Amino acid sequence: MKNEILKRLRYSLGKDADHASVYDWRMALSLVLRDHMVDTWFDSTRAAYGTSAKRVYYLSMEFLIGRLIEDMISNQGLETEARNAMKALGQDFDTIVHNEPDAALGNGGLGRLAACFMDSLATLGIPAYGYGIRYEHGLFEQSFVEGEQMEKPETWLSQRHAWEFERPEVQYRIGFGGHVSHSEGRAKWHPGDSVLATAHDTPIVGWKGVWGNTLRLWSADPVRQFDLASFNRGDYLAAGRSEALARTISRVLYPDDTTESGKELRLKQEYFFTAASIMDLLRRFLSDHDDIRALPDAVAIQLNDTHPAIAGPELVRLLVDEHGLEMPEAIDLARRCLAYTNHTLLPEALERWHEGLLGRILPRHLEIIRAIDDSHQAEHPGSPRILEHGDVRMGELAFIMAHKVNGVSALHTELVKETVFADLHRIHPTRIINQTNGITPRRWLYGCNPALRNLISEELGESWVSDLEQLSALTDKRGDSAFVADFHAAKRVNKVALSNWIGQTCDVQIDPDAMFDVQIKRIHEYKRQLMNLLETIALWNEMRDHPEKDWTPRVKIFGGKAAPGYFMAKDIIHLINDTASVINADPVTRDRLKIVFPPNYNVTMAERLIPAADLSEQISTAGKEASGTGNMKFALNGALTIGTLDGANVEIREHVGSENFFLFGLTAAEVMERRQQPGFSRAAIEASPRLRRVLGQIFEGRFSPQDPHRYHGLVGMLYDHDHFLVTCDFDSYFDTQRRADIAFQSQQSWATMALMNTASMGWFSSDRTIRGYARDIWKTRPHGALLEKSA
Numbered sequence: 163m164k165n166e167i168l169k170r171l172r173y174s175l176g177k178d179a180d181h182a183s184v185y186d187w188r189m190a191l192s193l194v195l196r197d198h199m200v201d202t203w204f205d206s207t208r209a210a211y212g213t214s215a216k217r218v219y220y221l222s223m224e225f226l227i228g229r230l231i232e233d234m235i236s237n238q239g240l241e242t243e244a245r246n247a248m249k250a251l252g253q254d255f256d257t258i259v260h261n262e263p264d265a266a267l268g269n270g271g272l273g274r275l276a277a278c279f280m281d282s283l284a285t286l287g288i289p290a291y292g293y294g295i296r297y298e299h300g301l302f303e304q305s306f307v308e309g310e311q312m313e314k315p316e317t318w319l320s321q322r323h324a325w326e327f328e329r330p331e332v333q334y335r336i337g338f339g340g341h342v343s344h345s346e347g348r349a350k351w352h353p354g355d356s357v358l359a360t361a362h363d364t365p366i367v368g369w370k371g372v373w374g375n376t377l378r379l380w381s382a383d384p385v386r387q388f389d390l391a392s393f394n395r396g397d398y399l400a401a402g403r404s405e406a407l408a409r410t411i412s413r414v415l416y417p418d419d420t421t422e423s424g425k426e427l428r429l430k431q432e433y434f435f436t437a438a439s440i441m442d443l444l445r446r447f448l449s450d451h452d453d454i455r456a457l458p459d460a461v462a463i464q465l466n467d468t469h470p471a472i473a474g475p476e477l478v479r480l481l482v483d484e485h486g487l488e489m490p491e492a493i494d495l496a497r498r499c500l501a502y503t504n505h506t507l508l509p510e511a512l513e514r515w516h517e518g519l520l521g522r523i524l525p526r527h528l529e530i531i532r533a534i535d536d537s538h539q540a541e542h543p544g545s546p547r548i549l550e551h552g553d554v555r556m557g558e559l560a561f562i563m564a565h566k567v568n569g570v571s572a573l574h575t576e577l578v579k580e581t582v583f584a585d586l587h588r589i590h591p592t593r594i595i596n597q598t599n600g601i602t603p604r605r606w607l608y609g610c611n612p613a614l615r616n617l618i619s620e621e622l623g624e625s626w627v628s629d630l631e632q633l634s635a636l637t638d639k640r641g642d643s644a645f646v647a648d649f650h651a652a653k654r655v656n657k658v659a660l661s662n663w664i665g666q667t668c669d670v671q672i673d674p675d676a677m678f679d680v681q682i683k684r685i686h687e688y689k690r691q692l693m694n695l696l697e698t699i700a701l702w703n704e705m706r707d708h709p710e711k712d713w714t715p716r717v718k719i720f721g722g723k724a725a726p727g728y729f730m731a732k733d734i735i736h737l738i739n740d741t742a743s744v745i746n747a748d749p750v751t752r753d754r755l756k757i758v759f760p761p762n763y764n765v766t767m768a769e770r771l772i773p774a775a776d777l778s779e780q781i782s783t784a785g786k787e788a789s790g791t792g793n794m795k796f797a798l799n800g801a802l803t804i805g806t807l808d809g810a811n812v813e814i815r816e817h818v819g820s821e822n823f824f825l826f827g828l829t830a831a832e833v834m835e836r837r838q839q840p841g842f843s844r845a846a847i848e849a850s851p852r853l854r855r856v857l858g859q860i861f862e863g864r865f866s867p868q869d870p871h872r873y874h875g876l877v878g879m880l881y882d883h884d885h886f887l888v889t890c891d892f893d894s895y896f897d898t899q900r901r902a903d904i905a906f907q908s909q910q911s912w913a914t915m916a917l918m919n920t921a922s923m924g925w926f927s928s929d930r931t932i933r934g935y936a937r938d939i940w941k942t943r944p945h946g947a948l949l950e951k952s953a
């Protein structure tokens with residue numbers, strides 16, 4: 163490997179070893195690793211063609227993959243070789259690995275789930291393509307200036323992306339606007355504008371390097387590079403206009419869509435990558451099939467939320483307008499290929515497009531959506547409409563065009579049936595099914611937590627990495643005090659490493675023996691970072707009132723970004739940082755309570771924080787978090803959860819045992835009931851002197867003395883519009899935290915509970931989830947042995 167790296171350095175990067183930078187070494191190593199993957203990747207593609215196996219197409223606006231280098235090394239079993247080679251070349255392996263920027267092509271859970279699924283699809287040997295957008299700028303970079311969030315564009319592509327192969331020959335023309343002509347019963351769309359979608363392929367090789375799939379991301383390019391006539395006239399801006407317009411489409415990942423112009427661009431992005439993906443999969447299908455009617459036997463298309471829901475009308479358009487099928491048959495055929503995953507019940511997150519806007523950008527699609535809507539209505543009179551009050555409802559469209567619709571946890575799926583899609587569920591009672599989310603154990607234990615991974619492998623060998631349920635054998639170790647001590651020691655190694663990193667990045671000294679209490683996720687009112695902070699302030703008050711008590715030392719760690727236009731979420735960030743400044747400087751509590759909020763939370767930061775956590779905060783308002791996947795990562799890495807009965811918390815608690823989980827708060831049914839009671843939050847505040855005191859302190863400017871009115875709006879919201887019931891759950895949360903304090907005092911029993919969490923989390927592997935999709939939705943079998951068979 164050493165020689166391969168030197169060769170790459172010389173011939174691909176044009177550097178010799180004496181003048182190579184960290185970037186050069188990282189690129190050279192990455193290119194060598196990529197070379198190693200290519201044969202597997204080709205063999206897999208050939209095997210999939212050879213057996214004409216059904217292919218899965220996972221369409222997602224987001225793939226939050228993070229760094230790839232460690233995945234590429236460990237999945238191919240090249241860890242020792244790569245380390246030794248870098249050592250022999252006089253390079254520090256960890257420095258090289260940390261030089262890779264995170265590919266932050268996603269906002270949060272939804273995008274990270276897509277990345278975990280890609281890993282599991284490859285590990286299980288299911289022929290699959292992930293399709294998405296190659297954003298030039300991923301999720302914005304966050305910094306704090308005097309405690310406030312600032313956003314800067316993210317620039318992961320400012321250096322070369324090591325893993326991808328550009329495919330300039332794989333290009334599709336994507337139309338927008340224009341008009342539709344009808345003659346002799348056939349329609350033709352004449353787009354007014356068009357851009358080119360160009361493929362960029364990243365090979366994704368699964369565990370042990372047996373199978374490789376492709377993540378194909380589309381970039382938008384102009385149809386004509388630039389207008390030479392304008393250029394020659396000296397009108398340089400006009401010459402580049404069409405180029406600039408095209409490139410806008412794949413320029414940024416949307417962190418929110420609060421503006422009108424933003425909405426139009428987002429719709430264009432959705433259609434852009436969906437249409438390119440559908441054209442691409444049809445081309446592949448037609449290369450070895452003659453009968454378009456066989457499409458559902460060869461193709462399973464999974465829509466990751468409604469963002470690619472235009473796939474239904476687009477596929478119907480191609481089948482009718484280009485392949486000459488009649489509309490009813492085309493709708494039926496498309497439906498047999500399509501399935502839709504719902505990730506949210508929040509009404510503001512359910513996509514709708516003004517009919518006018520959609521009709522202007524996609525006139526033929528609007529006609530087809532009308533036809534789909536009318537035919538569904540004719541079959542099921544009185545059923546919900548896709549077109550309603552001048553809006554196209556993408557949830558209804560995705561539901562009606564899918565043969566299966568799935569929720570992402572047991573509770574969420576039941577709520578999908580009872581709320582958003584209740585009427586459609588009555589009409590199609592077998593369509594909605596559950597597939598509880600999962601996480602890849604390769605990244606979220608094997609990769610991020612070497613201390614624990616080694617301990618487990620010494621005990622069980624390495625086969626748990628692709629068969630996570632084997633962890634249940636660790637249950638027998640709960641009475642083995644030496645093993646429990648080793649388990650505890652592994653956690654401590656991670657906590658020491660995190661303490662050092664926090665010392666360097668946040669300039670705050672923390673005690674590795676304190677309880678590390680972590681809440682990392684997007685900042686949102688329903689996730690209730692605010693409740694966590696209020697509890698922290700209440701604890702601080704009690705520590706100051708009773709300094710003589712034996713308090714369990716705590717470090718409260720927050721991480722996450724707020725959408726740039728989400729002002730309440732940004733206020734919450736500001737308040738966390740303001741409070742941290744006051745509390746961390748308090749000599750009375752300094753050794754017992756700290757708040758840290760490292761900026762720019764991302765996948766790499768999660769890989770650092772999760773292995774070092776003792777307590778995992780999963781405290782959303784019951785009924786609001788569809789599943790959560792961070793909750794699974796923490797429990798797998800031996801953190802105990804403090805949480806509500808929400809999303810996958812419910813199933814995690816069932817698996818790890820209620821005695822190993824700190825439960826509190828109202829249930830989803832109680833939440834709905836409580837909201838109906840007038841003045842519920844004032845009543846809750848009245849009943850809680852502890853909460854009243856904290857709110858009074860914030861209102862008076864105790865944490866923002868330079869601007870005492872800063873949080874009046876926030877406190878007012880809790881009194882009058884506490885939509886997420888922070889006030890109602892506060893006391894029960896506070897009391898449960900004190901139970902956690904007491905439990906933490908006995909390190910041996912805490913470590914045993916933590917071990918029971920790790921041992922019981924095998925079911926939450928995304929391999930299990932993908933097997934479920936394959937069995938219940940895609941009707942394809944994992945082809946783990948396909949490669950060997952075809953050889």
Ligand code: F58
Nearest residue numbers: 269270271272505570787788789790791
């Ligand atoms: C998340 N959704 C859910 N959406 O909130 C979480 O409970 C679940 O575990 C996860 O999906 C995976 O199923 C989510 O991350 C987004 O980020 C949207 C992207 C598009 C803009 C609006 C937010």
